[in-house]
Structures are given as C-alpha cells and as structure tokens.
Amino acid sequence: METPLKARIVKSSVNMRWVPLLLVFLQFLGSPATCAQPVRARHAMVVTREPHATRAGLDVLRSGGNAVDAAVAVGFALAVTHPAAGNLGGGGFLLARFADGRTTFIDFRERAPGNASRNMYLDERGALTHDSLAGYRASGVPGTVAGLEYAHRKFGAKPWSELLRPSLQLASDGFSVSYGLAQSMRATKVLSRFPESNRIFLRDGRYFEPGEVLKQPELARTLERIAREGSKDFYRGETAQLFAEAMKANGGTITLEDLRNYKPVERKPLTGAYRGYQILTAPPPSSGGVGILQMMGVLENSGYAKSGPGSAAAIHFVAEAMRRYYADRSEYLADPDFFEVPVSKLLNPRYIETLRASIDPERAKPSSEVHPGDLKAYERAETTHYSIVDAEGNAVAVTYTLNGSYGSGVTLPGLGFLLNNEMDDFSAKPGVPNMFGLIQGEANAIQPNKRPLSSMTPTILLRDGSLYMVVGSPGGSRIITTVLEVILNVVDFGMNIQDAVNWPRFHHQWQPDKLFVEWRHSPDTKALLQSRGHQVEDIRSMGEVSAILVDRGWLEGAADPRSEGNAEGY
Numbered sequence: 212m213e214t215p216l217k218a219r220i221v222k223s224s225v226n227m228r229w230v231p232l233l234l235v236f237l238q239f240l241g242s243p244a245t246c247a248q249p250v251r252a253r254h255a256m257v258v259t260r261e262p263h264a265t266r267a268g269l270d271v272l273r274s275g276g277n278a279v280d281a282a283v284a285v286g287f288a289l290a291v292t293h294p295a296a297g298n299l300g301g302g303g304f305l306l307a308r309f310a311d312g313r314t315t316f317i318d319f320r321e322r323a324p325g326n327a328s329r330n331m332y333l334d335e336r337g338a339l340t341h342d343s344l345a346g347y348r349a350s351g352v353p354g355t356v357a358g359l360e361y362a363h364r365k366f367g368a369k370p371w372s373e374l375l376r377p378s379l380q381l382a383s384d385g386f387s388v389s390y391g392l393a394q395s396m397r398a399t400k401v402l403s404r405f406p407e408s409n410r411i412f413l414r415d416g417r418y419f420e421p422g423e424v425l426k427q428p429e430l431a432r433t434l435e436r437i438a439r440e441g442s443k444d445f446y447r448g449e450t451a452q453l454f455a456e457a458m459k460a461n462g463g464t465i466t467l468e469d470l471r472n473y474k475p476v477e478r479k480p481l482t483g484a485y486r487g488y489q490i491l492t493a494p495p496p497s498s499g500g501v502g503i504l505q506m507m508g509v510l511e512n513s514g515y516a517k518s519g520p521g522s523a524a525a526i527h528f529v530a531e532a533m534r535r536y537y538a539d540r541s542e543y544l545a546d547p548d549f550f551e552v553p554v555s556k557l558l559n560p561r562y563i564e565t566l567r568a569s570i571d572p573e574r575a576k577p578s579s580e581v582h583p584g585d586l587k588a589y590e591r592a593e594t595t596h597y598s599i600v601d602a603e604g605n606a607v608a609v610t611y612t613l614n615g616s617y618g619s620g621v622t623l624p625g626l627g628f629l630l631n632n633e634m635d636d637f638s639a640k641p642g643v644p645n646m647f648g649l650i651q652g653e654a655n656a657i658q659p660n661k662r663p664l665s666s667m668t669p670t671i672l673l674r675d676g677s678l679y680m681v682v683g684s685p686g687g688s689r690i691i692t693t694v695l696e697v698i699l700n701v702v703d704f705g706m707n708i709q710d711a712v713n714w715p716r717f718h719h720q721w722q723p724d725k726l727f728v729e730w731r732h733s734p735d736t737k738a739l740l741q742s743r744g745h746q747v748e749d750i751r752s753m754g755e756v757s758a759i760l761v762d763r764g765w766l767e768g769a770a771d772p773r774s775e776g777n778a779e780g781y
C-alpha cells in the first residue's frame with residue numbers, strides 16, 4: 212500500500228534521480244515494524260538451537276533427503292551437541308505437514324514404567340520426595356529412538372545409517388564446546404551427583420572451557436549400534452541389556468520388559484483456525500495444542516490487539532486468557548489413552564465465549580488460592596525445538612526433551628547418554644506444584660505405562676491452504692504461551708518472523724497467581740499491569756523458539772537470540 216507521503220513525493224517529482232532511493236526508504240516506512248532480519252533462502256531451511264545440528268540437517272536436505280530425513284539427522288546430532296536437552300534417553304513430538312497436504316503427529320513421549328505407581332514419589336509420611344527429579348527412579352521409558360525410526364520408516368527417503376553419520380562423527384571426533392554449553396555444564400547441579408555424568412561432562416571437576424573439544428566415545432558406540440540395527444538395539448539389543456542392568460544395579464524402575472513394550476503412537480494433529488489461518492498443532496498428551504487454540508479463540512474478535520504489541524492493555528488481556536486456560540489444563544488434560552480429554556468442550560465456541568466475556572479489560576481476576584507454586588525454586592530447565600522445511604515444501608516441527616536440564620543427571624554406564632526426569636511431569640502428588648510450578652490433578656496421576664502430560668507444542672500454520680509457519684519452543688509450562696505469542700506477533704501485530712521471535716515475552720499459568728514478564732518490558736508497562744491488579748514478576752528469559760515462515764517464495768528462518776541456535780538454508 213502506498214503511504215500518502217510516498218504518493219506526494221512521486222507526484223511532485225522535482226528531481227527524479229532520488230526517486231528510487233526514496234522508494235526504498237519509504238517501503239520501510241510503509242511496512243510493519245521490522246528491524247531484525249531472518250535468514251532467507253529459496254529452497255529449504257533448518258532452524259535448531261545448535262549450529263552443528265543445523266548443519267547436519269541442512270547437509271541431508273542438500274543431498275536429496277526430505278524434511279523427515281533431516282529431522283532424524285538433527286535429532287541424533289542434538290543428542291551429541293546439546294546434551295542438556297537433545298537426547299536418546301528422552302522423548303517428544305514430531306508434527307509434519309507434507310507438500311501433498313497429508314499431516315501426521317508422532318507421539319514418542321516417554322511412558323511410565325510398568326511398575327510405576329501413584330504414590331511412588333511420596334515418603335512414609337506422604338510428603339513429596341525429590342526422586343521424580345533426579346536419579347535412576349526419575350525416568351520414563353525413553354521414546355526418541357523409536358519415534359525417529361517410526362517417522363523415518365514411514366516418511367523418510369534416505370538410508371537410516373546415513374542419517375546417523377553426522378551424529379556419530381560428532382560423538383567420536385568430538386566438537387568444540389560453545390560458550391553456552393561450557394556455562395551450562397558448569398552451572399548444573401545434577402551432573403556431578405552421578406559418576407558417569409561427572410566423568411564425561413564435567414571431567415571430574417576439570418570443567419570444559421569454551422573452544423575445548425568434547426568427545427563422547429561411549430555415545431559413539433551406542434550410535435553405531437543404532438545406525439546398524441535401528442531401534443532394535445535400543446529396546447531389545449545390547450543397549451537395552453546394559454540399560455536394564457544399570458537400572459537394576461542402581462535401584463531404578465525401568466526394566467527390559469518396559470523397553471521391549473515401548474511404542475510410539477501416530478496421532479491426528481489437532482486442527483483449528485485463527486483469523487483465517489489454519490492451525491495444525493499438538494493433541495494430548497500435549498496440553499499445548501488445546502491451549503493455543505482455546506486462547507486464540509478467546510482473543511479472536513476481542514479487539515485486544517488494538518492497543519499495540521507490548522502495551523499493558525494487550526498483555527493484560529492475553530494474560531487473562533492464559534490464566535483461564537491453565538486452570539482448565541490442571542483439571543482436564545492428560546494422556547488420552549488413560550483419560551478422556553474433553554477437547555471439543557474445551558474448544559467449544561460457546562464455552563470460549565463465556566471465557567472471553569469473563570475478562571475485564573481493566574482488572575486482573577485473582578486466581579483461586581490453591582497451593583501456589585514456587586517457580587523460583589526450579590533449576591533452569593531445557594527442552595529443544597527444531598523446524599525444517601525441505602525443497603518440496605514438506606514441513607517438520609519437532610520438540611523433544613529430557614525434561615529438566617540434563618534430565619535425571621544419570622548417564623548410563625557404557626552407553627554415554629543421559630536419561631530423562633520426565634516422571635516429574637505427572638502429578639506426583641495431585642495438587643502439589645511440579646518443577647514448573649504447575650498444579651495438576653487426578654487425570655495426570657501416575658499409572659503404569661501412562662504418558663505424563665506435556666506442554667510441548669510443535670505447530671504449523673497454513674494460509675490459504677499453503678504452508679505459512681513452522682514454530683515451537685522449549686520452556687516447560689511456558690512453551691504454550693511462547694508459541695502463542697510468536698504467532699500473535701506475526702498475525703495480529705504484523706511483525707516479521709525474526710522480530711516476532713525476538714519480542715519480549717510474558718506468561719501467566721493461573722497458579723501461582725503471577726504475571727511473569729521478561730525483564731526487558733518497560734518499567735511503566737509493568738507499573739500499568741500492576742495497577743490492573745497483576746502481581747508482576749521479572750524473569751530473565753522464556754523459551755527458545757526455532758521458527759520458519761514462508762513469505763512470497765522465500766523461506767525465512769528465525770533462531771532465538773535467547774539461545775546459541777541458528778538458521779541455515781539454501
């Protein structure tokens with residue numbers, strides 16, 4: 212659209228020499244607030260939170276692999292180069308939308324072991340122990356190797372072993388430790404408690420400095436077996452044997468039978484719409500898809516965006532939508548194989564209308580006083596998300612995790628990989644907050660073979676039936692709100708994808724009754740929010756988004772400046 216100023220200058224045409232230059236300048240005046248530039252490419256794009264992994268994915272795409280192939284290569288590479296969250300010993304979700312319109316959601320979330328029980332993390336007096344957080348009893352049965360193999364068997368094009376080559380090389384030759392990785396290994400408390408983790412990642416106290424090389428020979432041998440034998444090795448073969456033996460020797464819960472019984476589940480992505488965009492997102496056992504769709508429903512036609520991005524009025528309204536969803540989440544979301552999740556009721560337009568009507572644009576509604584969680588108490592957590600689009604237009608969004616940073620802290624002797632502490636995502640004691648301060652109810656209580664409720668929200672947007680955006684993030688309970696805000700920044704505020712990712716974030720999760728804001732929000736915005744009745748608390752950062760947007764024939768990749776990630780395309 213021409214700005215009036217532009218029209219005037221073109222008309223007056225005093226000195227035609229300046230017109231092209233002026234037009235370039237005016238184009239920026241006329242376009243939405245844009246300062247940060249995404250990485251642009253014509254054909255294919257990979258965005259992850261670690262550059263070696265990004266390169267592994269891009270190499271697969273350049274050599275003719277498709278987006279699922281690249282997702283497999285990235286998944287294994289991150290298990291080597293981003294040990295806090297990349298994993299073989301964890302689980303996650305893969306959402307794909309293929310160029311021919313087919314979609315799928317592969318749930319490779321961990322499952323509770325067969326001998327798990329409701330009160331397994333309570334002591335004799337019924338008090339919650341720390342066993343769901345660290346050590347051999349904290350892990351669910353890992354799903355990553357099975358999930359990536361399932362995706363590859365059904366949708367991949369390249370040979371499996373070729374996709375493991377980059378990770379194998381990174382593990383055996385080693386890679387240069389980044390500033391962030393050096394810092395994170397040094398800072399975590401959990402690794403030093405377990406001898407094998409202490410030896411590999413902390414060199415028994417001689418911490419890695421940035422630029423030093425981390426080699427992982429045990430992990431390389433495990434990857435070699437998986438490259439040769441596939442998930443059979445991990446769930447039934449040598450890896451499984453060593454895994455189960457180590458568990459038994461250390462009072463762990465996962466047995467050989469649990470490993471044998473693990474299966475990923477292919478589910479239908481959850482679908483919805485927001486202002487004409489079609490949304491494909493994560494169904495239960497994720498609470499993320501239902502969350503973003505319900506909150507978008509509340510926001511659509513509310514007029515909340517008119518006060519502008521970052522305004523106290525807009526933040527307040529969105530926070531009230533968040534508060535209401537997280538209250539629902541605590542009661543109604545869980546593993547759909549064990550609990551009938553009332554998805555359609557939670558997304559019913561009439562119900563959503565009542566939620567919207569209950570929001571006072573001027574006043575925060577206090578959350579009820581049930582067991583406020585202490586979010587300050589939790590250690591920095593890690594999950595990771597990556598987004599890929601290939602030259603055919605196939606799109607893959609993967610979020611996977613060990614849950615906490617470096618999971619349970621346990622590296623299985625001889626196997627070289629860390630195990631998750633995903634059991635903490637259950638309500639270990641219904642009504643008592645977990646690591647993320649989330650209050651969860653009966654529906655998410657521990658049961659054998661059940662999947663803990665997740666917040667991971669890999670999401671894809673379509674515009675007029677064509678691929679528009681691929682997005683996701685880590686962040687525990689803040690994943691859902693992070694993904695929501697990036698989408699709102701693009702759709703409602705017209706930001707480009709990099710600006711949308713960079714923009715300061717905020718989060719409300721009903722309990723504790725606090726509005727968490729990245730500290731960069733201005734003091735007067737925070738004061739205005741306080742005057743509306745919010746208890747505002749500064750946080751350093753939330754989320755680490757990896758996003759891709761398709762814009763007029765260009766792929767725009769945006770890594771999150773909150774991480775050391777990058778986007779690369781060709």
Ligand code: DON
Pocket residue numbers: 592593594595612613614615633636664665666667684685686687688690
């Ligand atoms: O599935 C979940 O919701 C959590 N296990 C995710 C953990 C997470 O995002 C930690 N990262 N920052």
